[in-house]
Amino acid sequence: xxxxxxxxxxxxxxxxxxxxxxxxxxxxxxxxxxxxxxxxxxxxxxxxxxxxxxxxxxxxxxxxxxxxxxxxxxxxxxxxxxxxxxxxxxxxxxxxxxxxxxxxxxxxxxxxxxxxxxxxxxxxxxxxxxxxxxxxxxxxxxxxxxxxxxxxxxxxxxxxxxxxxxxxxxxxxxxxxxxxxxxxxxxxxxxxxxxxxxxxxxxxxxxxxxxxxxxxxxxxxxxxxxxxxxxxxxxxxxxxxxxxxxxxxxxxxxxxxxxxxxxxxxxxxxxxxxxxxxxxxxxxxxxxxxxxxxxxxxxxxxxxxxxxxxxxxxxxxxxxxxxxxxxxxxxxxxxxxx
Numbered sequence: 001x002x003x004x005x006x007x008x009x010x011x012x013x014x015x016x017x018x019x020x021x022x023x024x025x026x027x028x029x030x031x032x033x034x035x036x037x038x039x040x041x042x043x044x045x046x047x048x049x050x051x052x053x054x055x056x057x058x059x060x061x062x063x064x065x066x067x068x069x070x071x072x073x074x075x076x077x078x079x080x081x082x083x084x085x086x087x088x089x090x091x092x093x094x095x096x097x098x099x100x101x102x103x104x105x106x107x108x109x110x111x112x113x114x115x116x117x118x119x120x121x122x123x124x125x126x127x128x129x130x131x132x133x134x135x136x137x138x139x140x141x142x143x144x145x146x147x148x149x150x151x152x153x154x155x156x157x158x159x160x161x162x163x164x165x166x167x168x169x170x171x172x173x174x175x176x177x178x179x180x181x182x183x184x185x186x187x188x189x190x191x192x193x194x195x196x197x198x199x200x201x202x203x204x205x206x207x208x209x210x211x212x213x214x215x216x217x218x219x220x221x222x223x224x225x226x227x228x229x230x231x232x233x234x235x236x237x238x239x240x241x242x243x244x245x246x247x248x249x250x251x252x253x254x255x256x257x258x259x260x261x262x263x264x265x266x267x268x269x270x271x272x273x274x275x276x277x278x279x280x281x282x283x284x285x286x287x288x289x290x291x292x293x294x295x296x297x298x299x300x301x302x303x304x305x306x307x308x309x310x311x312x313x314x315x316x317x318x319x320x321x322x323x324x325x326x327x328x329x330x331x332x333x334x335x336x337x338x
Contacts, residue, residue, distance in 0.1 A: 006193040008034055008171065008182050019177050026175070029086040029110055029135065030159055034171055034191055036080040037131055037163035038184060040073045040117070044129065044165045069123050070094055073116035073131060086110055088138045088145040091312055093281040098147055098312070110158070111136040111150055115281040118162070119247025128166035130249025134285040135159040147312055154284030154305035161285065164249045170194075172256065174292040179256065200295035201259035204322040206241045208251045209263040216267035220300065220332035248277065252286050252320070256293055261321035263329070265300065274299065275317035279309055283316045296326040300333040 006014075009031060016022040074094045081087055082099070085106035090099045093115040101107050112135055119129040135158050139149050161173035169184035171191050179198040182191035207228055214222065228240040243260070245251050251262050264277050277283050287297035287304040297304045297320035304316065319329050 008173075008191040008193070011180060011182070011193050011196075012175075015175060015177060021177070022175055025086045025108055026110060026135065026159060028084060029081070029108075029112070030161075030173070030175075032081055032084055032086070033077070033112070033114075033133055033161075034163075034182075036077045037169070037171060038189070038191075039076050039080070040131060041163070041165050041169040041184060043069060043072055043076075044123075047126070067117070067120045067123050070117050070120050077112075077114055077116055077131070081112060084108075087112055089149070090114070091147075091150055091280065092116060093278055093313070098145070098150065100145055107145075109138050111138050111145075113150065113280050113285075115278070118249045118282065119245070122245070122247050122250075127245065127247065128164055128250040128253075129247055130162050130164040130253075132162045132249060132282055132285050133160065134280065134288075150280065150312060151309045153308050154279075154287055157284060157288050157305075160288045162249050162252070162289070164253045166250065166253075170253070172198075172253065172289060174289050176292070179289055179293045181256075198256055198293045200256060200290060200293045200322055202294070202323045204259040204261060204325055205238055206243060206258075206260040207263065207325070208243045208245075208255070208260060208321075209265075210244055210246070211242065213267055213269075216269050217265055218267075218300075218333075218336070220329065220336045221263065221265045223332050224329045248282055248286065252290070255295070255321045256289065259322045261319065261325040261329070264318045266317045273315050275315045277316060277318050279304070279307060279314045279316040280312060283318050286318075287320055290320045294323065295321050296323045297321075298326060298330045300330060 012027045074092055082101050083105045086108040087101055087110050088107050090112045114133040117129055118132050122129050136152050137158055159175045163171045171182040173180055180196040181194050183194045185192050227234055227236050231239040255262055266275050283304050290297050299317045319326055
């Protein structure tokens, strides 16, 4: 497919024609999500002029203080998606429970999950942030939608993506046939296809992790990072760069663009929690994108997309990116158990 001025709408219609796996209702849902991201992008670019910087006095279900823009982005996504007739319910990282589509609107067959504003600690300092979303099919023969309907492994996703708000606003999407990137043309007001069949290199010399937590990591993670830091003189016999933006969207976008490995592992400060990132809102959609681009994603022991969620806000350890590096870190975890 030529990338000369192909809009998101045209791309989705052509995916429907070529692969026959993109029903019209799902296409319309993705277009509404994209429009929501355009609205959020506009708020982000206003910054202090739009009075959207700073924190509120409220906390989300995770006990994190909400930024003003967290709440705005959450409301934008809910209001834009609840009346279209494509959804049965929505779930957000910022809400305690699911949001069932009100009776006054037609109910569809899809479930939408989202992190309305990932990396919100970066809002006030003007660093890239983003929106992450995941779409599941509502199980059949369930008349009333409930939280249990959302508890599907990531391998059941029918669409996933994110929108990164940086120097450009870029929408990254998969519907199961590879990964495509769209850049927002602000003059036209539409997302335009700028890259498709995105591929993550199998090898890399770049890793992303919060080094300040090194003393809290499990031995396999520390072993991997120590080997990277040893550079040419160490067992890896090559030098590595380290990057950490503290915004999963920005870090994953860099990996999709040029390769690398992203790690947010378990640490001993909260030993009873398997990790920090949310399985349903962050790990599953990002893992599917990475796998669709030829990369890999595990929790250190198994493939993230095979994990069976037990709760809506379940956390997980995440290691994703270039296939060979992810395999190495996962192997180190297996060797530590022996």
